Amino acid sequence: MSRTSGLEPRLSEGDAPPARPQSKSFDWAWIGVTPFLIYAIMFLFLPSASIFVRSFQGPDGGFTLQNFATLFSRTDIINAYKTSIGISVLTSVGGAVFGFLLAYAVVLGGLPRFLRPALLTFSGVASNFAGVPLAFAFIATMGNAGLVTRLIESWTGIDIHASGFTIYNMWGLSIVYMYFQFPLMVLIMAPALDGLRSEWREACENLGGTYSQFWRYIAFPILMPSILGTTILLFGNAFGAYATAYAFSGSFINLVTILIGAVIQGDVLYDPGLGNALALGMIFIMLLCMLGYAWSQRRAARWAK
Amino acid sequence: MKQSRIWSWIILIIGIFYFFLPLFSVFEFSMRMVKDKYTFQAYIVAFSDKAFYENFGFSMLWAILTIIVSLALIVPTAYWVHLRLRRIKPLIELITLMPFVVPAVVLSFGLIRLYGKPPLVLTSSPLLLIVGYVTLSMPYMYRAVDTGLRAIDVGTLTEAAQSLGAGWATILFRVIFPNLRVAILSGVFLTFAIVMGEFTFASLLVWPAFGPYMEEIGAMRAYTPQALSVVSFALTWISIGLLQRIGRGAPGQGQIAGTR
Amino acid sequence: MSERERLPRISRRDFLKLAGMGGMAAYLAGCAPAATQAPPAAEDLLSSGNSIPMDKLLPAAQGEGTLTTIALPHDWANYGEMIETYKSKFNMKVNELNPDAGSSDELEAIKANKDSKGPQAPDVIDIGVGHTVTAMNEGLLAPYKVADWDTIGDDVKDPNGYWWAEYYGVLTFEVSKPAIENTPQDWEDLLKPEYKGKVAMAGDVLKSNESVMTVLASGLSRSGGDIEKAPEMGLQFWKEMNDAGNFIPVIADQGKIAQGETPLTIEWDYLSLANRDALAGNPEIEIVVPQTGVVAGPYAGGISAYAPHPYAARLWWEFVMSDEGQLLYLKGYAHPIRFNDMVKRGVVPQDMLDKLPPAAAYEKAVFPTTQQLQDIKTYITENWRKVVFGEG
Numbered sequence: 001m002s003r004t005s006g007l008e009p010r011l012s013e014g015d016a017p018p019a020r021p022q023s024k025s026f027d028w029a030w031i032g033v034t035p036f037l038i039y040a041i042m043f044l045f046l047p048s049a050s051i052f053v054r055s056f057q058g059p060d061g062g063f064t065l066q067n068f069a070t071l072f073s074r075t076d077i078i079n080a081y082k083t084s085i086g087i088s089v090l091t092s093v094g095g096a097v098f099g100f101l102l103a104y105a106v107v108l109g110g111l112p113r114f115l116r117p118a119l120l121t122f123s124g125v126a127s128n129f130a131g132v133p134l135a136f137a138f139i140a141t142m143g144n145a146g147l148v149t150r151l152i153e154s155w156t157g158i159d160i161h162a163s164g165f166t167i168y169n170m171w172g173l174s175i176v177y178m179y180f181q182f183p184l185m186v187l188i189m190a191p192a193l194d195g196l197r198s199e200w201r202e203a204c205e206n207l208g209g210t211y212s213q214f215w216r217y218i219a220f221p222i223l224m225p226s227i228l229g230t231t232i233l234l235f236g237n238a239f240g241a242y243a244t245a246y247a248f249s250g251s252f253i254n255l256v257t258i259l260i261g262a263v264i265q266g267d268v269l270y271d272p273g274l275g276n277a278l279a280l281g282m283i284f285i286m287l288l289c290m291l292g293y294a295w296s297q298r299r300a301a302r303w304a305k
Numbered sequence: 306m307k308q309s310r311i312w313s314w315i316i317l318i319i320g321i322f323y324f325f326l327p328l329f330s331v332f333e334f335s336m337r338m339v340k341d342k343y344t345f346q347a348y349i350v351a352f353s354d355k356a357f358y359e360n361f362g363f364s365m366l367w368a369i370l371t372i373i374v375s376l377a378l379i380v381p382t383a384y385w386v387h388l389r390l391r392r393i394k395p396l397i398e399l400i401t402l403m404p405f406v407v408p409a410v411v412l413s414f415g416l417i418r419l420y421g422k423p424p425l426v427l428t429s430s431p432l433l434l435i436v437g438y439v440t441l442s443m444p445y446m447y448r449a450v451d452t453g454l455r456a457i458d459v460g461t462l463t464e465a466a467q468s469l470g471a472g473w474a475t476i477l478f479r480v481i482f483p484n485l486r487v488a489i490l491s492g493v494f495l496t497f498a499i500v501m502g503e504f505t506f507a508s509l510l511v512w513p514a515f516g517p518y519m520e521e522i523g524a525m526r527a528y529t530p531q532a533l534s535v536v537s538f539a540l541t542w543i544s545i546g547l548l549q550r551i552g553r554g555a556p557g558q559g560q561i562a563g564t565r
Numbered sequence: 566m567s568e569r570e571r572l573p574r575i576s577r578r579d580f581l582k583l584a585g586m587g588g589m590a591a592y593l594a595g596c597a598p599a600a601t602q603a604p605p606a607a608e609d610l611l612s613s614g615n616s617i618p619m620d621k622l623l624p625a626a627q628g629e630g631t632l633t634t635i636a637l638p639h640d641w642a643n644y645g646e647m648i649e650t651y652k653s654k655f656n657m658k659v660n661e662l663n664p665d666a667g668s669s670d671e672l673e674a675i676k677a678n679k680d681s682k683g684p685q686a687p688d689v690i691d692i693g694v695g696h697t698v699t700a701m702n703e704g705l706l707a708p709y710k711v712a713d714w715d716t717i718g719d720d721v722k723d724p725n726g727y728w729w730a731e732y733y734g735v736l737t738f739e740v741s742k743p744a745i746e747n748t749p750q751d752w753e754d755l756l757k758p759e760y761k762g763k764v765a766m767a768g769d770v771l772k773s774n775e776s777v778m779t780v781l782a783s784g785l786s787r788s789g790g791d792i793e794k795a796p797e798m799g800l801q802f803w804k805e806m807n808d809a810g811n812f813i814p815v816i817a818d819q820g821k822i823a824q825g826e827t828p829l830t831i832e833w834d835y836l837s838l839a840n841r842d843a844l845a846g847n848p849e850i851e852i853v854v855p856q857t858g859v860v861a862g863p864y865a866g867g868i869s870a871y872a873p874h875p876y877a878a879r880l881w882w883e884f885v886m887s888d889e890g891q892l893l894y895l896k897g898y899a900h901p902i903r904f905n906d907m908v909k910r911g912v913v914p915q916d917m918l919d920k921l922p923p924a925a926a927y928e929k930a931v932f933p934t935t936q937q938l939q940d941i942k943t944y945i946t947e948n949w950r951k952v953v954f955g956e957g
Contacts, residue, residue, distance in 0.1 A: 032381070032386075032390070033382050036379070036397070040403075043436050044404065048415065050415045076951070076956040079956050098316075105314075105320075109312070111314065125541045125545060129538060133530075136824075137328065139821065140330040140334050140531075141327045143815075145744070148326065166810070168813065168815060211309075242409070250814070252769075260411065283406055287406060290399070340846060517665060521665045525664075
């Protein structure tokens with residue numbers, strides 16, 4: 001008996017077993033990922049779902065949209081989002097630009113070969129160097145009694161802080177954030193730059209193209225999805241940063257993560273409904289990032305192997 | 306090309322300045338423990354604190370457990386998805402990116418609320434902590450393994466092994482794992498670094514891990530915490546350097562991405 | 566036999582196996598011995614809230630063997646020695662949870678471990694007095710009146726014994742020499758231009774009791790002692806500090822003080838004095854109690870209602886509130902709550918008294934009531950960003 005379109009396995013009527021294996025093998029394949037999916041559901045989805053649910057809870061536990069209304073009405077919350085997004089844009093673009101330049105310098109820039117693994121391994125460490133030690137390191141460098149401050153004062157007699165210059169604002173924090181943004185960009189772009197085949201460069205030369213034309217018409221278009229994707233990753237990285245910001249200036253700089261911390265961990269401002277709504281807002285923004293990242297990765301995959 | 310080389314050097318030097326100046330400031334401060342002199346006193350004091358070794362040991366133990374659980378969970382899954390279930394690869398990737406998206410503070414509160422009450426009381430054993438760590442390191446471990454898998458031809462290797470009569474266990478442990486050695490190692494190292502430095506989970510769940518210890522002495526002492534952060538930076542750099550050496554030339558040389 | 570016919574039979578066998586195992590498990594679970602009930606007498610002993618005499622308390626506590634504490638840094642009011650003495654004197658073990666925890670973290674730890682009697686559940690807590698309201702509202706405390714109950718002032722304890730103050734300190738200016746040439750004597754001095762970029766708090770206003778008290782104290786100075794107006798005027802003061810650039814928005818700690826980033830920190834006296842000792846002149850620290858606006862910040866002790874080691878907890882408090890324990894606080898520069906009573910009885914060694922700032926400074930210390938503290942905390946945390954940083 002011939003099989004039908006193959007949509008339903010018909011094993012009945014005492015037929016000989018069909019020539020091709022049934023979709024049973026597809027079932028078994030799903031079992032392979034079952035442990036992972038169970039884990040994800042138990043320890044990722046459910047706790048995150050609780051965020052979603054609780055953001056609709058008022059202080060008495062009843063359903064309310066009040067938390068979201070507060071999100072859009074309180075100026076300090078709006079400012080928190082503004083500042084967080086501001087720092088994230090600043091450090092992701094800045095991090096992407098300089099990180100790219102660093103990666104380029106070391107991969108294609110004609111520098112001694114040993115510098116490449118040195119920079120890559122250093123970047124591996126630096127991208128994890130965050131929180132209290134990083135905050136202290138920058139305060140010890142650029143703060144009121146920092147090393148650089150003291151050196152400048154002893155060399156030129158100028159007190160850079162006298163005119164009101166301070167590192168304790170969005171700009172200072174951005175400089176601190178760069179410490180883990182640059183390395184992340186380097187780590188991701190170095191292999192991508194490596195992937196620029198020399199054949200393409202030679203082909204371009206053969207056709208009479210200059211170096212800058214090579215970059216403008218060939219290299220950048222190829223690299224752009226990776227660059228864009230990594231920039232988005234950097235954005236998410238900065239947006240979610242908490243330990244470094246808190247260690248640097250406590251709640252004195254108004255960021256969303258800091259606000260969530262104060263609302264969930266504090267006790268006067270204790271408002272879990274609001275905290276969860278804030279977190280949901282954050283997650284929403286991050287999801288947009290992730291979607292953008294996924295899209296750009298798909299474009300980048302066109303040029304892989 | 307010559308012009309670009311000058312620019313490369315300029316960029317590099319700016320980079321070196323930016324990265325090493327803060328490190329040097331911390332180092333300089335850590336040497337100032339004895340008044341008006343530069344000595345290593347802070348380092349001696351830091352390493353004579355019994356709690357340092359206790360907390361470090363605890364975190365190391367949990368790091369190893371986390372790594373084992375993480376490997377057991379992620380490597381077979383990544384392998385399987387790569388081999389047989391390509392279609393749901395984007396879904397799996399999205400799942401592994403979730404811990405990146407949800408803030409750690411919120412995730413840990415969610416875990417405590419869900420699993421701190423009967424019938425699933427997990428808060429009285431380090432189980433929940435390990436769960437938290439595995440979840441936090443998931444994006445990096447998966448990424449590392451995925452990069453490794455992309456670099457080797459998984460399908461061909463598997464078919465070749467199968468045609469020689471290997472069962473799944475043999476394939477996984479004697480064919481796939483060795484080829485993923487570098488990728489796995491880089492994931493292992495990242496997980497190790499993450500667990501050792503992790504603070505949020507451990508402090509919320511109140512366990513004597515290294516992260517909270519560093520926080521505590523950072524808040525209560527001067528000079529010794531700075532000495533410790535210099536040492537931990539150096540140690541991590543050396544370790545990753547060693548890893549780099551071991552993995553030189555092996556297939557699947559993956560990236561080493563990091564946290565914030 | 567076709568495949569299909571074989572499968573169900575295997576499943577049925579497996580199913581029976583599973584059912585059998587499930588049944589056995591249910592049976593065993595049902596047979597598990599009921600949790601041992603404490604003998605009725607002991608229950609009364611614990612729930613009455615009265616002091617348990619040492620001859621009964623000590624063996625009961627030693628039977629439990631361990632005490633779980635939380636949020637007791639060793640350098641804070643000499644808790645290090647307090648814990649060590651408890652261990653050696655009564656032959657007990659102490660399981661110390663997160664020393665860095667804040668008052669709200671401690672309450673959270675009790676809540677999170679309500680049903681688990683594991684090592685993560687704290688037995689005793691030490692929280693800001695303002696937090697006792699929350700603790701009581703959520704039923705997190707068990708009542709207990711120590712032997713010396715009556716010598717504790719009525720305004721710093723709960724009449725039913727749910728909490729009581731253990732020690733207090735006052736806010737001081739911790740001045741780093743030679744970075745600061747002229748030591749300020751009072752709050753208004755801090756606004757002087759010579760202190761530009763030099764003044765810091767030791768905590769985060771939205772989370773730390775100490776910082777909220779800092780704002781209150783400055784307000785109290787401005788309002789001339791009127792506690793009703795103090796929070797508002799305190800916020801105004803810090804707004805001016807921020808606008809003038811004198812206030813550094815950084816959380817000071819020993820590291821930053823030593824490094825020089827925060828040469829003028831406002832901290833509890835016992836912390837400033839402990840810092841001075843720890844830094845041992847590198848740099849030199851001078852400590853001043855402001856002339857006006859002196860706020861006392863008592864910390865309250867309590868027993869968790871869900872404590873896994875109730876007797877050990879009560880033993881701890883008998884020890885801490887005894888003369889011996891209170892003197893240990895004094896050694897750590899914190900004023901024990903029974904200070905006046907002890908001085909009257911002449912139990913305080915003179916050399917200890919000499920190490921503290923002059924007693925005259927403490928005479929003006931104001932002790933806000935719990936209700937006042939609650940209201941003050943709410944007002945200051947809700948309006949901090951609005952007033953000082955100009956955000957709606």
